[in-house]
Amino acid sequence: MSAMARPFVEIQDVAMRYGGVEGTLALRNATLNVAKGEFIAVVGPSGCGKSTLMRLVTGLWPATEGNVIVAGHEVDRPLAIAGMAFQNPTLLPWRTILDNVMLPLEVVEPHRRKLRAERAQYVDKARRLLSIVGLGGFEKKYPYQLSGGMQQRASLCRALIHDPQLLMLDEPFGALDVFTREDLWLELQTVCQTLKPTVILVTHDLKEAVFLADRVLIMSARPGRIIAERTVPFGRPRTLDDTYTPAFQELVHELREHIAAARRGEEIPDAA
Numbered sequence: 001m002s003a004m005a006r007p008f009v010e011i012q013d014v015a016m017r018y019g020g021v022e023g024t025l026a027l028r029n030a031t032l033n034v035a036k037g038e039f040i041a042v043v044g045p046s047g048c049g050k051s052t053l054m055r056l057v058t059g060l061w062p063a064t065e066g067n068v069i070v071a072g073h074e075v076d077r078p079l080a081i082a083g084m085a086f087q088n089p090t091l092l093p094w095r096t097i098l099d100n101v102m103l104p105l106e107v108v109e110p111h112r113r114k115l116r117a118e119r120a121q122y123v124d125k126a127r128r129l130l131s132i133v134g135l136g137g138f139e140k141k142y143p144y145q146l147s148g149g150m151q152q153r154a155s156l157c158r159a160l161i162h163d164p165q166l167l168m169l170d171e172p173f174g175a176l177d178v179f180t181r182e183d184l185w186l187e188l189q190t191v192c193q194t195l196k197p198t199v200i201l202v203t204h205d206l207k208e209a210v211f212l213a214d215r216v217l218i219m220s221a222r223p224g225r226i227i228a229e230r231t232v233p234f235g236r237p238r239t240l241d242d243t244y245t246p247a248f249q250e251l252v253h254e255l256r257e258h259i260a261a262a263r264r265g266e267e268i269p270d271a272a
């Protein structure tokens with residue numbers, strides 16, 4: 001990316017208040033930029049407005065104040081270029097895994113228009129994604145026939161099927177055991193190195209943030225805003241062994257101190 005390139009996601013001085021003037025102020029003076037192809041992680045105390053931020057970026061909700069700009073355009077409706085996955089996989093129980101993964105194609109243009117004529121290619125693509133995340137052979141199963149981790153993998157495929165330029169992940173692995181979670185980190189890393197989407201990941205797992213992200217943003221307690229950021233200096237592909245190195249653990253520890261301070265309503269002054 002050239003130094004001149006405009007950020008892919010620009011959030012400028014955003015405030016979000018729920019429920020009218022007397023309502024909950026979830027975000028205030030939230031400002032952040034994400035470069036095209038960058039992977040950022042957002043961490044912060046629970047209830048600080050992380051999910052709210054995700055809703056504003058994807059256009060599910062309008063900001064009360066400030067600007068949300070994606071790919072150079074003010075966001076004023078749900079974004080078709082975004083793929084989303086959340087903490088609880090929301091697969092439709094009456095559709096097979098394959099048909100769940102293909103769902104966005106029935107909604108998002110230009111795929112919607114092309115789906116009937118090019119169905120075979122789209123099915124191939126869904127199968128390819130499923131095999132990347134270890135679900136080859138499960139295409140015809142129904143969600144209830146899969147474990148929670150497998151359903152989460154399928155919802156990741158669904159988030160990726162329409163080649164989203166922007167991947168929004170809100171604690172997507174939060175409900176999983178640690179081994180499954182680590183498997184999915186590796187798979188997500190592979191997918192991202194192949195497809196190179198811009199990614200915003202919300203997580204409360206600091207190790208996950210450091211493992212996956214190019215940059216970690218730390219939010220204050222509510223009303224949330226970005227109070228600090230750390231660039232993750234480790235090369236790719238990263239391995240689980242990397243998570244045990246002193247440099248990795250030091251960075252996790254430093255983030256932990258920022259969050260602890262944020263929970264107390266303090267900020268650690270930036271050393272840099």
Ligand SMILES: Nc1ncnc2c1ncn2[C@@H]1O[C@H](COP(=O)(O)OP(=O)(O)O)[C@@H](O)[C@H]1O
Pocket residue numbers: 018019024025026045046047048049050051052053222
């Ligand atoms: N739909 C809503 N209506 C009213 N208040 C909400 C709504 N969604 C979230 N909030 C409030 O906004 C604040 C931030 O919530 P949220 O963005 O979900 O935080 P996080 O994801 O960081 O835990 C919380 O106080 C929450 O109760």
Ligand SMILES: [Mg+2]
Pocket residue numbers: 050051052170
């Ligand atoms: Mg949340």
